[in-house]
Amino acid sequence: MSEGSSLIRGLEGVVAAETRLCDLDGKNGRLAYGGYDIEDLARQATFEEVAYLLWHGELPGKPQLDRFVSELISARSIPRELIEAFRLMPRSTDPMRALQAAVAILGMHDPDTTDNSHDANRRKAARVASQLAIAICAHHRVRGGQEPVTPAADLGHAANFLYMLTGVRPSATAAKAFDASLTLYAEHEMNASTFTTRVITSTQSDMHSAVAGGVGALKGPLHGGAGEAVMHTLLEIGEVASVERFTEDALRTKRRLMGFGHRVYRAGDPRAAILRGMAEEACRQSGQFKWFQISVTLHERISAAKGLIPNVDFYSAPLFYSLGIPVDLFTPVIAAGRIAGWTANIIEQHDDNRLIRPRGEYTGAGRRAFVPLARR
Ligand code: SDX
Numbered sequence: 001m002s003e004g005s006s007l008i009r010g011l012e013g014v015v016a017a018e019t020r021l022c023d024l025d026g027k028n029g030r031l032a033y034g035g036y037d038i039e040d041l042a043r044q045a046t047f048e049e050v051a052y053l054l055w056h057g058e059l060p061g062k063p064q065l066d067r068f069v070s071e072l073i074s075a076r077s078i079p080r081e082l083i084e085a086f087r088l089m090p091r092s093t094d095p096m097r098a099l100q101a102a103v104a105i106l107g108m109h110d111p112d113t114t115d116n117s118h119d120a121n122r123r124k125a126a127r128v129a130s131q132l133a134i135a136i137c138a139h140h141r142v143r144g145g146q147e148p149v150t151p152a153a154d155l156g157h158a159a160n161f162l163y164m165l166t167g168v169r170p171s172a173t174a175a176k177a178f179d180a181s182l183t184l185y186a187e188h189e190m191n192a193s194t195f196t197t198r199v200i201t202s203t204q205s206d207m208h209s210a211v212a213g214g215v216g217a218l219k220g221p222l223h224g225g226a227g228e229a230v231m232h233t234l235l236e237i238g239e240v241a242s243v244e245r246f247t248e249d250a251l252r253t254k255r256r257l258m259g260f261g262h263r264v265y266r267a268g269d270p271r272a273a274i275l276r277g278m279a280e281e282a283c284r285q286s287g288q289f290k291w292f293q294i295s296v297t298l299h300e301r302i303s304a305a306k307g308l309i310p311n312v313d314f315y316s317a318p319l320f321y322s323l324g325i326p327v328d329l330f331t332p333v334i335a336a337g338r339i340a341g342w343t344a345n346i347i348e349q350h351d352d353n354r355l356i357r358p359r360g361e362y363t364g365a366g367r368r369a370f371v372p373l374a375r376r
Pocket of ligand 1: 010187188190191192221222223224226255256257258259260261262263264308311312313
């Protein structure tokens with residue numbers, strides 16, 4: 001761009017879309033979906049109710065919820081071809097890469113694939129939310145040489161996820177903690193992966209294409225991939241007594257501390273505070289309290305030294321670990337929650353669309369004469 005321009009690196013502070021989904025108050029550290037405080041939703045609503053709220057704009061009444069849950073349950077199957085594709089993938093395939101491929105394959109089999117109408121998008125959102133969870137668990141089982149676990153129709157979305165992962169029905173406490181964490185991850189306005197889904201949608205592409213792009217954006221360690229990196233940090237530290245030495249080294253070498261900092265929150269990420277309580281309980285109950293203790297000690301030490309706040313991905317790491325979720329599935333699990341928000345944003349974007357197309361600030365060579373190949 002050569003006309004007078006104002007470059008905003010990383011689009012910080014740029015308002016890119018109107019949204020009725022999520023109200024993020026970074027200054028005061030507050031978050032609400034559709035007007036409901038995140039803490040109330042995490043503690044008192046199920047992930048299914050939250051998905052309904054994001055897709056319909058209101059919390060469901062009992063008959064609406066019953067119908068909605070039946071719709072989600074009836075979508076609990078993935079094409080045989082997708083399981084075959086998982087079997088053909090190298091065993092070492094990263095679960096997020098497999099998930100991105102899975103979303104593309106699900107798009108090949110969805111009856112509404114190219115229909116971008118509001119109603120078709122709503123139907124696809126329900127299907128892809130159910131199928132994403134199944135795909136994550138099926139890929140995990142297949143790469144370990146196991147058969148996928150058939151979904152259990154009598155379990156809620158979160159409990160069924162844990163069941164499909166392990167083949168064991170989770171305790172009510174584990175299911176509730178996992179359900180609440182899916183809610184906490186469900187939506188967060190123009191974060192990088194959701195913005196990606198909006199950009200793809202704005203070209204009038206379809207929901208599966210947009211979600212596949214969202215998965216790709218979430219994978220990076222500055223975004224959803226941070227949770228996995230936090231757990232590697234905790235494992236590297238290993239003992240509470242080693243936090244001090246780790247912190248000194250990290251500060252001296254100016255190491256990027258995963259799970260800390262946020263583009264928007266200044267006073268603290270409200271989700272981290274809720275997850276901290278959940279992690280404490282889950283770590284204690286699973287006999288792995290050490291991971292919570294290391295997390296708290298590291299949090300206090302880093303916040304005191306650098307003023308950095310823990311973000312959503314910090315305490316979810318010891319929580320997921322104590323729930324028995326394999327470390328390389330932390331990011332897919334975040335996707336299993338964020339699918340509700342991605343699809344809600346895709347619906348919102350399709351319903352009031354304008355192509356998203358920012359400008360670039362040109363910093364290359366000035367205009368010059370072309371030199372034919374023979375003379376270069
Ligand atoms: C998520 O946007 C969303 O809403 C995302 C999310 C969602 O729900 O979708 O909330 C989920 O992605 C959480 C973030 C997960 N990522 C991490 O935990 C990775 C570690 N954190 C960062 O790299 C960083 O804080 C970001 C990516 C989260 C934010 O990056 P910004 O806004 O571009 O900030 P920056 O990297 O430019 O940092 C500003 C300053 C720098 O210092 P100065 O050069 O100004 O002196 O703060 C320092 C940074 O060095 N800093 C850090 C740090 N985070 C910021 N220093 C060390 N460790 C960190 N984690």
